[in-house]
Amino acid sequence: MKQVVYSTVKLKPELRRMIEDYAEVYEVGEGGAPDLSRVTVLLCGPVTGQDLDAMKNLRFIQCVYAGVDSLPWSHIREDVTVASNVGSNADAVAEHAFALLLAAAKRITFFDQRVRGGNFEVVGESKMLHGRRICILGLGAIGTRVAEIAKAFKMHVVGYGRSLRSGAVVDEFYPPERIDEALKGCDYAVIALPLTKHTRGLITYERLCLMKRDGILVNVGRAPIVVKEDLVRFLKENPSFIFANDVWWNIRSPSEDSDVYSLPNTLSTPWVAGAASSRETYEEMLRQAVENVVRYLKGEKPLNIVRHEDYR
Ligand code: NDP
Numbered sequence: 001m002k003q004v005v006y007s008t009v010k011l012k013p014e015l016r017r018m019i020e021d022y023a024e025v026y027e028v029g030e031g032g033a034p035d036l037s038r039v040t041v042l043l044c045g046p047v048t049g050q051d052l053d054a055m056k057n058l059r060f061i062q063c064v065y066a067g068v069d070s071l072p073w074s075h076i077r078e079d080v081t082v083a084s085n086v087g088s089n090a091d092a093v094a095e096h097a098f099a100l101l102l103a104a105a106k107r108i109t110f111f112d113q114r115v116r117g118g119n120f121e122v123v124g125e126s127k128m129l130h131g132r133r134i135c136i137l138g139l140g141a142i143g144t145r146v147a148e149i150a151k152a153f154k155m156h157v158v159g160y161g162r163s164l165r166s167g168a169v170v171d172e173f174y175p176p177e178r179i180d181e182a183l184k185g186c187d188y189a190v191i192a193l194p195l196t197k198h199t200r201g202l203i204t205y206e207r208l209c210l211m212k213r214d215g216i217l218v219n220v221g222r223a224p225i226v227v228k229e230d231l232v233r234f235l236k237e238n239p240s241f242i243f244a245n246d247v248w249w250n251i252r253s254p255s256e257d258s259d260v261y262s263l264p265n266t267l268s269t270p271w272v273a274g275a276a277s278s279r280e281t282y283e284e285m286l287r288q289a290v291e292n293v294v295r296y297l298k299g300e301k302p303l304n305i306v307r308h309e310d311y312r
Helices: 013-020 049-054 090-105 108-116 141-152 176-183 228-237 254-261 279-297
Strands: 004-007 024-027 041-044 060-063 081-083 133-137 156-160 172-174 188-191 216-219 242-245 266-268
Touching: 013 024, 013 279, 041 279, 060 279, 081 279, 090 108, 090 141, 090 188, 090 216, 090 242, 090 266, 133 141, 133 176, 141 156, 156 176, 172 176, 228 254, 242 254, 254 266
Parallel strands: 004 024, 004 041, 041 060, 060 081, 133 156, 133 188, 156 172, 188 216, 216 242, 242 266
Antiparallel strands: none
């Protein structure tokens, strides 16, 4: 069958040409709307369930983003192969996770605001990273990079995940059923997990209580992995604990998450760890996504195939 690729994101001419060697290509916003019933491969950012329903011949979905949780899964047939784009922005996200951790531990924004007002008074205590226990939840592309950086700070690295990649630098590793042991006594934790039916609501009040009361939790994964009401309660009860966050529960209207970001013991960025504030990172994500589409079109096995059962 003739392969027809539809991209819901704009492609640079050189990326488009890579696909055109193997298939007809349509891009969002060009000419009239394509005949969706002819589409066999979808390269997407956002896509509606209605459009997916119209793609009767769809065989392969390549997501531009690392996370595929926002795809309209109930409109994706079981026989459609879905690939995420994990790893394409792992360096950027790991750097951001560590920036949040360091900024929180060393109280950078707190002091910066005071110094701008001419206040050079030294108050309170900063936190050390050296020798401290950090739990990395999700030891994939981002998590293993965070682990490497943590090791450079001579931290004790506790990994938590479904599998331990060869070469991952951790001092301890815990599988999903042992999450409480992984978090127990940790000074710091970084969430770098995908949002799936298994990870939604994973971090509860009881699990937050397993960490040190003056700890730091960084979230660069997805917000609903943390139970928001439990987090707010925990942060109010433990003013020395800091939540350093890039991802939000109310994606379309993050200001509705003010119950979290208005607390004094939070440090926040507006979902920028991945591509949102870096053209270089976004272009690398597009390049890797297109390379995976080409892999599929050449009859090779695409990378990063996700398990449907994680999302249904
Ligand atoms: P990877 O797939 O490389 O890593 C995810 C890791 O989590 C894998 O090791 C995976 O194990 C593990 N995992 C999956 N499900 C579970 C589970 N139920 N219990 C324990 N471990 C589990 O993805 P990335 O590291 O590239 O990205 C991770 C997530 O980060 C993305 O899914 C996305 O949600 C988020 N992200 C956020 C960004 C931002 O802008 N803030 C940007 C990019 C990503 P296994 O391999 O065995 O399945």
